[in-house]
Amino acid sequence: MGAAVAGWTVAAVLLQVAGLSLFLYGFFPVKPTLRGFSGAESYRMPSCRPLSAGELEPTLPPDQLGSLYRELSGIPPVYDRLVLMVFPELIFMFIWFSSIVQYVLVVDGLPAEFVLGRGRKPPSKEMMESMPYTQSLLAGCKATAYHAKAAPPTVTMPRLKAMVSGAIGGFLDVAFNFNTQAFLEDNLLDQLHMIGRKLVMLGDETWIKLFPTLFVRQDGVSSFYVKDTVEVDFNVSRHLEFELAAKDWSVLVLHYLGLDHVGHIGGRQSALMTQKMKEMDDVIRRVHTASLQDNLGRTLLVVVSDHGMTEGGNHGGSSYEETDSLALFIGHSAESPYCSPYDQNEALQVDLAPTLALLLGIPIPKNNIGVLLPELFNSLTEHQKLRALELNSWQILRLLQAQVPAVCLQDCINLEDTRGFDDLPESIEKKLCHLLSKAFSSHQSSHLHRGSDFKSAEAGYFGTAVDNYYGFLRYASEWLSHRATDKPLYLLISAILLMTMSCLLLMGTASCLFKKQSPSQAGNHSESNLDQGWQLDEVFILTGIFLYVISLGSSSFVEEEQYTWHFLTSTLYLIFLIKTVQSMLKVSNSTLVHRAEGKSFDRNNLTYATSHELTPVKRDGYKLCTALIVLVAGRVIRAWHQGGINWVHFPDISKLLSQADSSIVKSLQIISVLAAVVLYSVSLMSLRTRPKFVIWVWLSHISCGLLVLLHIWENQIDASLPINHSTTSIAQLFYAIASVSISVTVLASPWIFPIYSTDAEPTVSYGSCPVKHIHGISNSVFLTGITYTAFWCLLQLFLQKPINAIPLLLIFLQTVSSVVHFSLDKALYKQWVQVVAMQFLAMAGHFGLGNTNSLATIDVAGAFIGISSYSTVLSGILMFIITYGSPLMLYLGMVLYVSMKDSDDMCTPQHFQWSYILENMVMLPCLLPLLINSVALTAYTLVLLLMRNHLFVWSVFSPKYLYVCAATVCTYVGVFIVAMTGVYSCAVFSFRARSYRNKSL
């Protein structure tokens, strides 16, 4: 029976792991990105071999680098004379641009529809009137505008990244780089910085987070106060006068947030909207006038919006209204002799990157998938345009080679020679190859025909070359972007099927276990009042889990998950409190009856009285107290961190403390350490037999506590130094002592407790033996469990943020209290209710420590305590320990709970078998967490699949999915610890009992 259950459980877990990894692979495609920055090599034709390190250019000072780029962009190796002649303007232009001023004006959330209208119709009259200057520029063909389609997570940061790098990032890129928000990929601003341009940024502080060191001057405004529509923009515009006069910069980024805020408050039709648009128009007028005064027209003004907005003013998703953003170029190269401003001029937002890169004379960022916008190169000659397209194609080809190594230019050309042009290629690689070689060969032929006198022929060749280039670029760009965002549905569904199967398997195993246990339980727990039918707590747990699973479908509830868990946990413990009161009422009732009946029979009550040495009144008092402790501690933990996303600015205790004096936090830390040590000592006191060994464990715990105190003290002395040598050595000493004492306790405790207690000699009656066995094993598991928990608490106090000290202590207290509460009246709740209650506590504690479902709250600083050299694995483990401190604490508490389990059940001789004891002790506490986790995981995976096109899939649901995955790992770890401890103790005791019996025989 036991082996079968274990086998099925392991099978279910393996299925789950398989399904999970399949889903992760399918849902979060890891697209290979190119590291490093484009350099001079981007002006050469990509070769088939990957570049080795030796071929990299030496680093040059900024000025030389800039001139090198200029040179290279104009002089491809073969045609160096030609280029001097053909590309004079281009070279000249690039020289110009080295002193050029460029403005990037970002208007957060401005839909292109407002400026450009929709579907060839001009925008509505109010919109026209609210932006008179811009409309006059458009009508006068002085500006080129595009509907720039943004990629799905239409929120500011990913959009800015896409604009400056031309790449659409996968979700896991964000997850893997969560320890730094700075943007590390190749991008325009870094390239500009490298050639020595000065950058100035005013507006949304997201830019500063992305590029913390690039700007010579910056003034970030926070988009935190969404209600504010005036101040945010005033804070940007107030610098405008100064910056327009200063002129020492070459790129000025203005990021206005007000329009987005107006949208969030009142939606598209808000009364504030036209006013805001007028304000934006005024800014455009001011900047453009200033740039016109700067003669020669060397200034390019780009007005872009990072995303649009829905009718209600929200954004984040992939509807047309949200992805429809504006790209408006005002400058001499954007001018054209004739135009129709309200054409549906479609582009992609990522097209901005290569266009700007080439206009500014820097290499195209490596991971760019955008395509040049042709209208902006009107001032160049035809061959310069072809050269620009060639550069773009080379860059995209490099990116393609990183993803599909088979694509290679030389091979393509060779292939084409043998096959001819008209074959329709079947595979994607072949098709790309075909398009590429067509483009390059038409480019070459247009070169050859350049000298010819027939203007019309030249124009024809030029036209085909451009068309061929665009054919290749569009196709490659589309393919690359799909690779970044497409999800193979069949793979995902089969992954979910696997997970569902595992979930059902676990459910089946659990129900089988229940069926087996219920007859024995009905026999033993005759105390419980309504044996058949559901109890209130059981119904509540099932309803609560159901409600939780339902709530996962709502992004708000996922953002604010801590409320759900706190609410459910508190309700569950309130129900426990009510049941305790109820049982007290009942007990007093039945004592009355018993009195009336003359106390003739009450074996059960007698055994209670003897085995627990507690009067019923005292026991009831303890039961009430422990339930109350859990409830009150839970409320304090809840108030400690506000958490979540929407109400995070509400006051809470941690904010209060961080504003208060740091000595208060220190003293709270010290109090918690002392209390943890005291609690451990008190628990050890409750052991009925105390061998000398226990004292050693106790001493090591105290020394660990002293080390933590020392650590806290050291931190107080020099808080300025982040990495302190003595701190590191203290930490390493702590790790060493803790791990040694825990492993010694685990290994040794089954050996030291007597199998038979000293007062009752086992030789007299066989019947009394098993009870004593059980006491021995309970004592040893109890010691192991309490040692686990106490050391874990100290470790957490050591690693966590100082502010979390009290919540940690409270979680420890909750763990111990609920174990005591359950052990006081074993008949009051079913065993699975108790295990689930501890799971609920674990989740509430997890959020109580300040964790949320966004990756931002992961404590990275603590992950480097005690690590002398940088190691990703070690700090990753520490980060996991910190983040999952509370669930793991409750798993360790589960060991404690296992030891408290009713040993009186097993006193009948037929139950006295080690396998039976093991089953009874360990099976349920291991199976139930796995089951609950499996239900949550499967349900959430399904939710994620259904929500894959939802607004918040990247900002809310995906980070939460990472947490769910980590929680799965945490469950495995916890269950493994519980199971191994139980199995080891049982094995040792059975071995000792057998050898003892042999000896006595």
Added chain:
Amino acid sequence: MNRNNFFCYASALVLVPHVDDALRHGEISELINPNVQCKQDKHHRLVQNGSVNLSGLHLLRIPAAPHRARLVFRNLPKREPAMRAEVTQISALTAAAAHALCFAGLAAGHALAGRGALISNPALALRLLVVCEAPVVIAVFSYLRRDPGSCSFFKAAARGLIGLPIGALLNAFGAIVLGAPVGIKYWAATIYWSLLMSLFTFVPAACVFGASKVDWQNVLSHSIYFTPTDVENYMISAPCHGAVLGAWLGAWPMPLDWERPWQEWPICVTYGAIAGRLVGMAVSLVLIVVHKRSVRAKTD
């Protein structure tokens, strides 16, 4: 009923409402588990005697001799049967009238506060609701007190008045543990809310039952929905459970980011509690009618 069951389902609605009282007074000398057959036999015989209605109010554990089932009642006719009968036979009409009065109290409070007052000024609106509802609830349930012989109307009303702050304290504790804010600006609203909740949950039971442990146990448990019981139990428990459940469910929208004014504590919780209480009243009326009908069918 399970033959192997260790419990005895026995109740004497008309004459022996409380088994522990009965035991104390020596009315029941022995309570032994009747299995299905003998219960029917007993039932039949006892009903013929016209004194005991076996319909399962209490569960008592009889550890000894589970198979020799016997019910022996002694001295039954001595305790004022007329008085008992009068009290316990609250008609469905009376119950409906009581509920209607309570509802009228709430409606009056709401009308006094005016439309939307609960949202704009929750403390004031809740205070008006409490002021209007409290006398009605105390008067109605004191009139319906369980032991009119030994306990006067005013004594029951006094029990209700004492019960009001105690119940408020318990409700406030529950609410705060479940996450109600404790800031100073919420104090007034929390106090009035918990007084109102006390009127919904604690006060009716205090007026009717006084300090009878068994009845309180019944109020706490959910077994009344599955086993037939007194009319009063239905009248008190169902609306009380409804109010608590409604308040609990009413708290769910609070963390959502809809930015509606009614998401504030304690507005939506109050709405939930009132709605839950109204549903509970309806449920209790239905239960009473069903119960009456089944009892009548049995006696016929």
